[in-house]
Amino acid sequence: MRTKVAIIGSGPAGLLLGRLLECAGIETVILERRSQEYVLGRIRAGVLEQGTVELLDRAGVGEKLHAEGLVHEGVEFCFDGDRHRFNFQELIGRTVTVYGQTEVTRDLMRARDRSGLTTIYEAENVSLHDFDGDAPKVRYVKDGVEHQLACDFIAGCDGYHGVSRASVPGDALRTFERVYPFGWLGILVDKPPVADELIYAHHERGFALCSMRSPTRSRYYVQVPSSDRVEEWSDQRFWDELRRRVDEEAADDLMTGPSIEKSIAPLRSFVAEPLRFGRLFLAGDAAHIVPPTGAKGLNLAASDVAALAEALIEFYAERSSAGIDGYSARVLSRIWKAERFSWWMTSILHTFPDTDPFGRRIQRAEFDYLRTSAAAARSMAENYTGLPF
Numbered sequence: 384m385r386t387k388v389a390i391i392g393s394g395p396a397g398l399l400l401g402r403l404l405e406c407a408g409i410e411t412v413i414l415e416r417r418s419q420e421y422v423l424g425r426i427r428a429g430v431l432e433q434g435t436v437e438l439l440d441r442a443g444v445g446e447k448l449h450a451e452g453l454v455h456e457g458v459e460f461c462f463d464g465d466r467h468r469f470n471f472q473e474l475i476g477r478t479v480t481v482y483g484q485t486e487v488t489r490d491l492m493r494a495r496d497r498s499g500l501t502t503i504y505e506a507e508n509v510s511l512h513d514f515d516g517d518a519p520k521v522r523y524v525k526d527g528v529e530h531q532l533a534c535d536f537i538a539g540c541d542g543y544h545g546v547s548r549a550s551v552p553g554d555a556l557r558t559f560e561r562v563y564p565f566g567w568l569g570i571l572v573d574k575p576p577v578a579d580e581l582i583y584a585h586h587e588r589g590f591a592l593c594s595m596r597s598p599t600r601s602r603y604y605v606q607v608p609s610s611d612r613v614e615e616w617s618d619q620r621f622w623d624e625l626r627r628r629v630d631e632e633a634a635d636d637l638m639t640g641p642s643i644e645k646s647i648a649p650l651r652s653f654v655a656e657p658l659r660f661g662r663l664f665l666a667g668d669a670a671h672i673v674p675p676t677g678a679k680g681l682n683l684a685a686s687d688v689a690a691l692a693e694a695l696i697e698f699y700a701e702r703s704s705a706g707i708d709g710y711s712a713r714v715l716s717r718i719w720k721a722e723r724f725s726w727w728m729t730s731i732l733h734t735f736p737d738t739d740p741f742g743r744r745i746q747r748a749e750f751d752y753l754r755t756s757a758a759a760a761r762s763m764a765e766n767y768t769g770l771p772f
């Protein structure tokens with residue numbers, strides 16, 4: 384089999400890259416280790432930056448997103464029970480849209496199916512070859528049979544644990560990492576959200592987030608130590624803990640019910656450099672991880688593949704390698720700014736095992752500064768709604 388761009392991974396990065404290239408008439412094949420149902424069963428991110436929404440529109444997959452997504456003009460921070468709203472619309476004239484990653488993935492899969500493009504699910508033992516030359520290949524096993532896919536380029540969109548980054552010789556790659564000593568325990572519940580907008584709460588007992596997927600489905604998170612197991616958290620224990628960490632009004636208004644999903648996500652900051660190795664590119668979680676505070680993970684995957692698609696389109700249209708040569712530096716500049724913002728939001732909103740009384744006063748001062756300075760609030764709003772692609 385032969386294609387122009389072999390894409391490894393059918394998460395949002397791989398599927399959106401495939402769609403953007405399809406719009407420019409560039410053929411792709413996607414190889415995915417899991418089944419389609421498994422990929423759609425993962426509950427992950429929920430907030431789309433305005434630039435991501437615009438990109439999905441340009442890719443012709445924005446219809447359901449506009450019909451069902453919830454446009455939010457602001458978010459709230461709650462610090463030890465004091466709540467403050469950041470009005471993005473007023474501060475910088477931008478908004479975010481609440482629309483689950485599962486839905487984005489489903490919309491992109493449907494569009495790809497409709498176009499009759501090839502996605503090979505349950506592709507086992509995917510391996511990358513000869514990407515340092517002009518004729519890269521990807522090998523994989525499907526139903527016990529080994530196959531080879533010849534291509535012009537390989538896009539590694541296979542997440543943090545994928546094979547693409549692992550295929551790069553160790554001495555060609557520099558990595559930067561920070562692992563946090565806590566995770567987010569998240570639950571999904573078929574009850575209306577506690578408030579119209581998201582509430583990011585800081586409390587001595589730890590961070591909490593009140594989010595949503597629709598007017599009738601809520602998503603809540605509490606910070607838990609990395610050593611906690613999901614089995615240790617009954618629904619009742621979760622609700623009790625969440626109530627303690629938010630303000631009184633939210634605690635009173637909270638509508639609880641049986642969880643329909645419950646999982647713990649670890650928190651990590653990670654960046655690999657560079658992101659191009661001959662004819663192999665890394666994009667999305669294969670290239671970087673942000674802690675979820677600030678909802679940047681999915682949005683960064685989108686901005687990476689927007690730049691990669693542009694570079695590849697330029698290559699095929701003009702036979703110019705300027706775009707692909709510049710890909711890594713271009714996206715890393717935006718990636719590091721999102722890393723900075725996610726790290727900052729994580730640092731002010733969480734309780735760290737080594738946070739001393741001085742550290743807590745600094746966290747409080749950050750909150751008071753944000754609450755009272757229009758310049759600080761604008762900076763927060765600009766980053767939360769997304770820096771330019």
Ligand code: FAD
Pocket residue numbers: 391392393394395396397414415416417422426427428429430484506509540541542543544545546547647648666667668669675677678679680681682684
């Ligand atoms: P992925 O979505 O990880 O997709 C990669 C795909 O590659 C997967 O389908 C995987 O099965 C496939 N793959 C892996 N290895 C191979 C292989 N060897 N061969 C073929 N295919 C392979 N972000 C937020 O902003 N908010 C959140 O609340 C949030 N929660 C998260 C919870 C969890 C548990 C995780 C893991 C991430 C979360 N994120 C969150 C981050 C966000 O979901 C990711 O940034 C986003 O999924 C990145 O998209 P991607 O396409 O790069 O990677």
Ligand code: DHB
Pocket residue numbers: 427428429430581592594595602675676677678679
């Ligand atoms: C959600 C996740 C986030 O990381 C975030 O910052 C906001 C919302 C969510 O899953 O709804």
